[in-house]
Amino acid sequence: MTLTTEYAVLDHYAPGLRERLSTAGLLANESPESTAIAEWAATDATGLIVPAELGGRGATAVEAVRFQTAVGALAPSLAAATTMHHLSCATLFEAAEDATPDERELIRSLVEQRTVMASGFSEGKPGGSVFRPTMTARREGDDYLLSGRKMPCSLSRSMSLLVASALVDDSERAVVLVFNGSDGLTREDFWKAPVLAAAESDALVLDEVRVESDMVFLTSENDPDDVHEMTGYLWFGLLISAGYLGVAARLVDALAARDAVDPKLFATVLAEVETMRTALLAVAAAFDSGERGGDLSARLALVRWSMREALVRVQSGAREAAGGFAYMQDPELAYAFEAVQVFGYHPPSRRETADKLLAWAQGEDFRYV
Structure with missing residues (x-):
């Protein structure tokens, strides 16, 4: 195992x-x-x-x-x-x-209180950046009125709280807390695919949701250099990658449990999984040692880049090693084959990442935010 x-x-x-x-x-x-x-x-x-x-x-x-x-x-x-x-x-x-x-x-x-928190940070848009807020807020007296949408938004049905990124009065970045059930907050069906359907990734729509000032953290004051926000995205990159590593490891364990499997095919798939795990844990260990900022973010971006290709190879190799009858007769195995592919759809886009990695390799600071 x-x-x-x-x-x-x-x-x-x-x-x-x-x-x-x-x-x-x-x-x-x-x-x-x-x-x-x-x-x-x-x-x-x-x-x-x-x-x-x-x-x-x-x-x-x-x-x-x-x-x-x-x-x-x-x-x-x-x-x-x-x-x-x-x-x-x-x-x-x-x-x-x-x-x-x-x-x-x-x-x-x-x-x-074990509050379940959905993330209302920006989704990717063609030509845009996942790290720029698409929600807006404007001051009204001591409160803020928050508008925008997040699609898809995982945990859209189970959440107690939405933690959203917003641009306040077209000038200040902020993290805003919105409780489920707030007036002006609605959910719309979005996720139609059968794979990862249990993630509750529907759309949340906010139409001038009133938020009290103590639920708004102005990051231009608390995080003027975006260090805290970049650290949050390091956590995201590590953990989203780990989930798909788990799906790949499940495929390897399923192959190991079969009565007959080609040892060379199995070793090839196992090597891919162990290489991904080693790289991801190395970045996590560096994080635990206190590293933060652009260089570590670039290293994680490179790990995620290589994982995208490696997961495709794992899926392909596992299909070949398991054979057609296993695909037809084992729906869990067939599901895992499909689930591992979704890794490539998580932001940021490869185009955005590639541009920033090239600039980093040429001596510039690596920054998503």
Whole structure:
């Protein structure tokens, strides 16, 4: 089994979750009626990467990557959806570095209540940047009126809170907290594909949602150099990659369990998975040692770039090694073949990343934000 260490981390931070997900089975976990998100939300893993002083579990980046790899092997939709929750958490606890005592207490209370947080950060648009806010807010008295949309938005049905990025009065960046049920916040069906349907990735539409000032963190004041926001995106890149690594590892374990498999084909697929894991954990370990900023972001971007190609090779090699009858008779295996391909659709786009990697290699600072 290639996931022994990952499952041990999962069991440590979310006791009982692996057993419940395994008992339900992959196809049930991935169906629109899946209870996987609810099972996860009932554990303290909602605060997995949040520092202990803010009410969280304080997992290291290495542990979080291993945790999310295990989740991806059992429930890929859950791994994708919860990555967005962890991005929201990271954004908040990074903002807490410069927050007032009242703001820190707010964040602590949200974490301790196991608040499920959807991420309203920008989606990719042709010719645009995923890191520029598409939502807007304008001041009205002591409050703000927030408008915009996020599609797709994972956890759109299970969320208690939306953590959104917005441009305030066309001049200031801000992180805005919007509670589910707020007037002017609606959900629209969006995700039509059968793969990853359990991630609840529908559209959230905000039409002048009134937000009190204590729910708005102006990052131009607290994070003028975008350091905290860049760190949040490091968490995103690590954890979204880990989920798909888990799907690939599941394919390798399925091949290893077969009565007959070509050793050379198996070794080729196994080598791809182990290389991806080693590279991802190396970036996570550097993060844990205190590295931040452009150089580490560039290294992670390169890992994600290489993973896209490697996952395609894993899928192709596993198909060949398993054979056509396995595809026809094992729906879980067939589903995993399809799920691993979605990695390439997560932002930022390859075009945007390529331009920034070229500039970085030529001596410029690497920045998404």
